[in-house]
Amino acid sequence: MNRFSTDSSLRSITDLRRALFFPSHWTARWPVGTTDFAAGTRRRAGSRLRYSDISVLAALSGLASMIALPTLVRVVLLAVLLFFGPGAAILSWVRIPRTAVPAALPILSISVVTLMVSVAMWGYRWSPRMWTLLLCLALIASSVLWYRKHGLPDREGWIARTREVVSPASRKATLASIRFVLTDRRTLRHNVAGLVLALAFFLWLPMLPGLERATYSQFGLLTAGTGPGLVLCMVLIIAAFLIALRRHQLRTMVVAIGLAIVVQRFTVTLVTSAPIYDWTYKHVAVTEYILDLHKLAPSGVDIYSEWPSFFLVSAWFQHVTGYDTLSLAHVFAPMVHVVLGASIYGLARVMKFTKRAAITAAMLAEVINWVGQDYYSPQAWAMLLAVGFLALLMSSPLTRAAAYVSIVPFAALVPTHQLTPYWLMAVTGVLLVTRRAKPWWLMIPLGIILLGYLYPRLPIVAPYGLFQGFDPVQNAASNVQEEGVLGKQITSLVCRALSGGVFALAFVSAIYAWRTKKTFWAPMVMAFGSIMLLAGQSYGGEAIFRVYLYAIPGCVLLITPLFLTLFDREPSQVRSSRAARVTARTSVAVATAGALGSAVLGLQAYFGLWPIVLEHRSQIDDARAAAAQSPSGTSVTMLYSSGYPARSTSDYGRLTEANQYWDVPLYALGPEYMEGFPTPEKLGEIDYNASISGTPTFMVLTRQSLQAMHYYGFVPDDAVNRFRQWLATSPAWSLRYHDPDTIVYQYRSR
Structure with a gap:
């Protein structure tokens, strides 16, 4: 009896390990409908989360956020409502391709909230708690109507599943499986990428005090204090990602992206006492004005009052949770990168990328995004809305509903930022005219929203210069023309080299895609459409930064297929000649060196101004x-x-x-x-x-x-x-x- 129990336990642990790392084996081992275990599987499948369920849970989370709980708990609860609630309610009624959901779900949610708080302020009904309550009730009502048509959740199935998860036997099995995974040589050999990520994480942690005490260096943070360790950590993360990519370990690839965000962006949050960049605080001031006076600043004070939606969302979130503006601004950049990574993944999936390729695109977007436009700002919020809009727009050939729903994030984007919707409108026009998106008349409602919002604000915008002359070279110039010290020259060179390299590689990739009959037109429009901004605007010397920021999604969609073609070459399988094997090894080496080099250059470009942007x-x-x-x-x-x-x-x-x-x-x-x-x-x-x-x-x-x-x-x-x-x-x-x-x-x- 004891021997039988021991053998069964070992088999259970082995099966769990194989399920984690060899999913195909799990399906073969437990075919549906053949055992009692399969019956249990069917029961749990029936109790899976549906969009209507997510909507109800998000609504309950939003209601709980208004209770007198610890501030951080309320922040998490309201964030669930912000990023999942309204989007889930919409998707419970509107069918869009599943590939678009990673982008559509969070972006539709934040779009609805953005529009809601904007209407509340413009209608002189600014009451964040009341609007939160109404939103939660609307989500619950939507789900109730859906349940009447499709049936209530499987309550018994959820109860059984919950009991199974929290049972002592389940906890013991989980601990045993973890212990087995950590000590099993075969599993460890198979998860070299995971071990490398763990090494990077445990090297990063002790570096934080040294980064906090780092003194001035004209070359930035990477040469001060324990800054060089950040380079080592990022190299390890990219190496782990490439190993996982080679072995098709998708979950490890996703973990690598998360750790890259931690090292690049969350490090700043942990080693500083306040948000970086002096210009961050101009946005903090606008939000503080709304919080204190419950209205927008007069039009003559600044231009932000005419494009206030980002600040209204922030003020709504802070009013409900009690979270202060500086704390929110301090954690804003990592949050933006998490949502942006999911959105780019969704956009890539819509463009018919495999999951593996889409995750690769998300990682490439992370490592080349040095531009620093992810701080507490309207353009960061606008970028999320723009990528979500593109994901829905590119789903329109599969279902017209996606095109109609895409109007929601565009409408939220227009009162959020002055520049982003015009770039997006131009890109959308090209995609619709060339029939990469449908229907063609979608331009009409989008144009009405865009121009209808601009027209009454023309007297306010005109002094800033709607058209500053056709001089792309001058408009592309930076807002700092001085040569500066050697460190400044090197950092500027790194920024130009990385940006120019990305654009050049995207162009080469577009040619490669055209020659190999792969999709290239839509990504190329997204990648190079922003360059037209330089035809008439310098945007205060920041146009070149916005051009690069807007181009990142399109560039990674172009670069990823070529990168994978080079990286996936198998030298051992090339037997025709020695030259062919050398060529295969060279292509893998070039792809690897490009990924590592881009990550290191991106770090230097981002952290190069460290001493002078600290607050x-x-x-x-x-x-x-x-x-x-x-x-x-x-x-x-x-x-x-x-x-x-x-x-x-x-x-x-x-x-x-x-x-x-x-x-x-x-x-x-x-x-x-x-x-x-x-x-x-x-x-x-x-x-x-x-x-x-x-x-x-x-x-x-x-x-x-x-x-x-x-x-x-x-x-x-x-x-x-x-x-x-x-x-x-x-x-x-x-x-x-x-x-x-x-x-x-x-x-x-x-």
């Missing part, structure tokens, strides 16, 4: 306190806007209404102003402007801004020292605040 919590706290205590008309001047985000609270509204240029840094006045700075004439002008103001004037020097002046080479180093000496010795300026990273001077009224 410390002490600096933010003082900037916020100063803004709260300052009367309207106050001026805050810096050499370079980094380290002291003056515009980070709702007070920015009244301060900007009084003086639109109250926080403009000196470098923004142009190269002509900075030439020869600080001359006696310019110092006298600063004194004179402060003396006639009648309101406080602050001059702020931060460690980051001084490093930026040196990094970009705006002025010689001795000029910065002379300016600091002038402030310290001038009787007109007094020291207001001082810490190791910040010095704030205030002009003394006479």
